[in-house]
Amino acid sequence: MTETRFNIMIVGQAGRLQYEAVLFAASLRRYAPDFTGRLYVAVPQPSGLWTKDPSIRNKPVLEALEALGADILPFQSVAFGESYPYGNKIEALLALPEGEPFVFFDTDTLITGPLDQLPLDFGRPSASLRREGTWPKPTLYGPDMTGIWRALYDRFGLDFNSSLDHSQPENFWRRYLYFNAGYYYGSCPRVFGQRFLEYAVSIRDDLPKALIGQSLDPWLDQIALPLVIHSLGGGRATLPEGYLDGEMSCHYRNLPLLYARESDDVVAALETVASPNKIKKVLKQYEPMKRMIYQGRGAKVRAMFDRDNLPRKEQALRNRIKSAGFWMR
Template structure:
């Protein structure tokens, strides 16, 4: 990560963070996120917003946080903000990150993170350029799935850029060969940022709904779920003159943040520092008391199962395929989610 000078850090505007949480697993992940932010970046000057979906006909059960988890988050300095789903909900919970943006303060730069992320360094020192949005490149070629006689990567992606009158050619990574998935702009939606959550969220919503309800012909055989947010995100970022993150953002998915996803995988493959932050930030009794309600955190963090998983793997010689790591953990009876 490029280290900013003290002068540049001081002049950088504060920004807000948004995560989305609701009853169940996400609420415990959100508390761990807040605890690691407070632990790793105690002087963070922005606000941490925890967006909470509200009961509606789009949720068969009440999605709101349990009161004691809400209290624990607020003790960590989080602001709980309600939002109501108009276009997504139980059938596509990934849409929460889209609609929740509309509940944030207008005009204030924002960074969104999935809740299964921990902050492991000084996030406030990352030199974001909010006028050039970007998102996580920690992704695999999950979409599109190219059929033998169907449109290729290029034709599929170009149809989307044409639909929204965007410059497709400018998004290509010409270092990559034609029809190789990494040539085309594709992000993991685990983090992204922009200058104004309302403007960004409105466009994200409009693009996602338009793709869902009126897809281009080239997408007729493509699965849109659960990939819809990651299909629309490159288009939104392009529309705001953004693109792939530069080296100055290497701390994200690096030494400043970790998108851990599943605790057994985190213990198997993440750095000693990431595990130390997770265990240290979750150690205070007030936090431990809540996190222990969630069985995977209870067993992996507090009862030592994570350390047993960790001892099974050499971080310098991990299997290349994630599935092989998963299978090895499952064979030992340590898999939890």
């Protein structure tokens, strides 16, 4: 087991993410009580890249985060901002303490186990493998999947062949290094973040010809992430299965999906950390949490699905929930 102390970063801002940040912090304190690192809630600051102030100004939210031991970490948006909010998870890394190992989590995550016991090798960074083959989507007349990914590795002088899973067939998405950006980790957030920013901006501003016709929104972070991880000596499955996106964390994405597909243990964890009055008063400010957690809508969604026989694609889950009128975001 790792004995390395590490920090955790999530992104919080006005709106939904500030309430998810409270839920995340509450779950961390409840289910990882021996975690000794710092929890940073990275908050983008007002600038010309935002039409509205994105910072957290809700006093009950700020008080709850402080009570849960979270550190508010202001950062400036330089390259992305409102035009690509997913860029927050890139730019915020540059505000973390240099040289201190880190794990980034999407804010819509619950901690469900003792993170201090994670067997992490920070010298071999990695990220979430709970994903579908969402990108790229080769066109009829364009390069195939191999051609698209090879162009990206060539752009940054990286060895493409060593990134491949040769047990998977040519042009099948699992052959290529591809992650969900719901969590990732490394030995230094400044090194990781600077490279992430460099690669993402290069792809956005000087699109490789092989990527013409491919969507970058919302996929830009997940396009650049495997390149960063590969360049820093990491790869797929450097963390054994069953820990993150398993016994110790759940990236639920949104509450209707959590109630539809996650285990009874995850639902119990959610409702346990949301039950104290001080937390409840804060979360009830946000209508989806009020209805899903406290007014029973989540239970109605859960009753619609058999967890042993779920649709294979997430979109099918979403469509059924929306058809029933229970979708909330």
